[in-house]
Amino acid sequence: MTADTIFAPATAPGRAGIAVFRLSGPGAGAALERLTGAPLPPARRAARRVFRDPADGAAVDDGIALWFPAPASFTGEDVAEIQTHGGRAVAEAIGLALGRLPGLRLAEPGEFTRRAFLNGKLDLTEAEGLADLIAAETEAQRRQARRQLDGALGRLYAGWGGALTRRLAHLEAAIDFAEEDLPVEVIPKVVHGIDALSADIRNHLQDKGRGEVLRQGIHVVILGPPNAGKSTLLNALVKREAAIVSDRAGTTRDVIEAHLDLGGYPVVLADTAGLAEIVGGTAAIDPVEAEGMRRARDRAADADFKLLVLDGAAADPLAGLAVAADADSLVLVSKADLLADADATAARLADTLGSPVMAVSATGGAGLAAVVETLTRAVAERFAETGAPVLTRARHRLALEACVEALDRARAAALPELIAEDLRLALRSLGRITGKVDVEDLLDVVFRDFCIGK
Numbered sequence: 001m002t003a004d005t006i007f008a009p010a011t012a013p014g015r016a017g018i019a020v021f022r023l024s025g026p027g028a029g030a031a032l033e034r035l036t037g038a039p040l041p042p043a044r045r046a047a048r049r050v051f052r053d054p055a056d057g058a059a060v061d062d063g064i065a066l067w068f069p070a071p072a073s074f075t076g077e078d079v080a081e082i083q084t085h086g087g088r089a090v091a092e093a094i095g096l097a098l099g100r101l102p103g104l105r106l107a108e109p110g111e112f113t114r115r116a117f118l119n120g121k122l123d124l125t126e127a128e129g130l131a132d133l134i135a136a137e138t139e140a141q142r143r144q145a146r147r148q149l150d151g152a153l154g155r156l157y158a159g160w161g162g163a164l165t166r167r168l169a170h171l172e173a174a175i176d177f178a179e180e181d182l183p184v185e186v187i188p189k190v191v192h193g194i195d196a197l198s199a200d201i202r203n204h205l206q207d208k209g210r211g212e213v214l215r216q217g218i219h220v221v222i223l224g225p226p227n228a229g230k231s232t233l234l235n236a237l238v239k240r241e242a243a244i245v246s247d248r249a250g251t252t253r254d255v256i257e258a259h260l261d262l263g264g265y266p267v268v269l270a271d272t273a274g275l276a277e278i279v280g281g282t283a284a285i286d287p288v289e290a291e292g293m294r295r296a297r298d299r300a301a302d303a304d305f306k307l308l309v310l311d312g313a314a315a316d317p318l319a320g321l322a323v324a325a326d327a328d329s330l331v332l333v334s335k336a337d338l339l340a341d342a343d344a345t346a347a348r349l350a351d352t353l354g355s356p357v358m359a360v361s362a363t364g365g366a367g368l369a370a371v372v373e374t375l376t377r378a379v380a381e382r383f384a385e386t387g388a389p390v391l392t393r394a395r396h397r398l399a400l401e402a403c404v405e406a407l408d409r410a411r412a413a414a415l416p417e418l419i420a421e422d423l424r425l426a427l428r429s430l431g432r433i434t435g436k437v438d439v440e441d442l443l444d445v446v447f448r449d450f451c452i453g454k
Contacts, residue, residue: 005031006107007098009091016086018063021094023080024073024112027103032065032080034101040067051084053097060093061085075112076119117435124435125154128393132215139264140383144214144392152389153396154434156204160197161430167193168423175416187416194423198407201400204391210383211390212397213304217259217268218379221299223323224309226274229334232362233309234258234271237372255295263376265383270303272296275323304328305378307371312345312359313338318352325355330374337361396433403429 005025011018023031029040034054041047049065052058063084073079084090098104113130116122122130129148136142147153167190174186213219222230235241238258260267273292300306305328310317312335325331333349336342342359350357358374360367391397403426410422 008107019091021082028080075115211392221303228311236362337364
């Protein structure tokens with residue numbers, strides 16, 4: 001519990017049906033009574049109230065008041081909620097009225113959730129899941145965030161932490177209570193447990209960053225020679241004029257990004273400069289165009305998927321293929337509306353490349369639906385949910401890698417004391433993810449499992 005009471009709007013500014021303000025802290029109840037001139041409503045039951053300016057008692061608005069006494073609230077503290085009409089003037093007046101009440105202050109960003117963590121209502125992974133849920137823009141992001149907020153990731157790490165705590169407690173008992181009648185196989189069992197736990201964490205780390213990518217957006221880059229129709233394809237996929245389209249080669253000099261929802265998965269689609277140096281051999285390239293091509297190559301190296309666009313109207317479409325097709329590439333032959341037999345052209349190019357090629361007309365729309373369907377299927381296969389929760393942040397990965405390193409050192413250590421020290425470091429690394437590290441847990445296991453001193 002904290003000494004001060006905070007308040008903040010819980011809804012975005014602007015005109016809306018309702019505006020919501022929340023208060024948290026020991027003074028929340030008194031503030032609500034002062035603002036309404038009425039007793040607190042029954043816990044967790046909505047009550048209609050008139051909200052008044054404490055400066056002169058004038059009515060600001062009438063709405064709904066809610067009361068959540070500690071500890072049964074989001075923050076674990078006394079929490080009050082005010083719901084008024086959502087006009088900008090009403091919301092500003094309520095905010096000013098709250099600011100005039102003694103003992104209240106405006107909350108800092110994230111302070112409500114921080115208090116929920118400090119009061120044991122959420123662990124760090126759940127708090128991050130809440131932030132991700134608020135920021136989610138697609139269905140796949142919502143599902144992942146909801147699962148993390150529900151505690152799936154925290155429970156996984158807590159399970160590992162519990163297993164590690166048990167191994168460490170047994171080892172500490174073997175070291176500190178050697179005179180007691182403890183099982184002789186304690187240390188071999190500890191070492192076996194280290195091996196099993198290390199294998200589980202390593203498997204968890206081998207996820208190709210699926211959760212992190214899903215949070216930030218799946219990066220798909222469009223590559224190809226100048227005038228192949230890359231910018232037209234981008235505009236057709238996002239259904240707006242995101243990139244300038246011109247018959248003149250080299251219109252796109254920088255990376256142009258647009259966001260796309262593919263089957264519930266967030267995609268960051270990037271149009272890039274044409275890779276002109278492979279067309280015409282020794283043609284001179286100005287510095288700006290060269291920088292655009294460098295950025296295109298860098299983006300291709302970091303992309304999750306690539307759309308390789310060949311100019312279907314060119315005498316030799318393959319002359320513009322600057323990046324080799326791989327398992328994460330989809331090769332397209334553009335300008336299908338200008339070809340006598342687009343499917344035959346695509347089949348001939350596919351035979352030469354040894355990988356599928358799809359014909360598409362970004363201007364006429366032919367083949368576009370098939371491209372979207374194929375790309376959506378590829379994204380879904382890569383990022384589909386599995387049985388186990390996935391890593392969603394780099395800090396999780398770094399902490400788990402540190403944990404595995406400590407377990408490896410423990411496995412190789414010659415003395416029980418050294419094994420114990422590395423297990424403590426591994427446990428601390430796990431605890432940094434959820435924000436829970438408690439040495440008392442070791443004592444609980446020691447005395448529960450071995451009944452020391454009975």
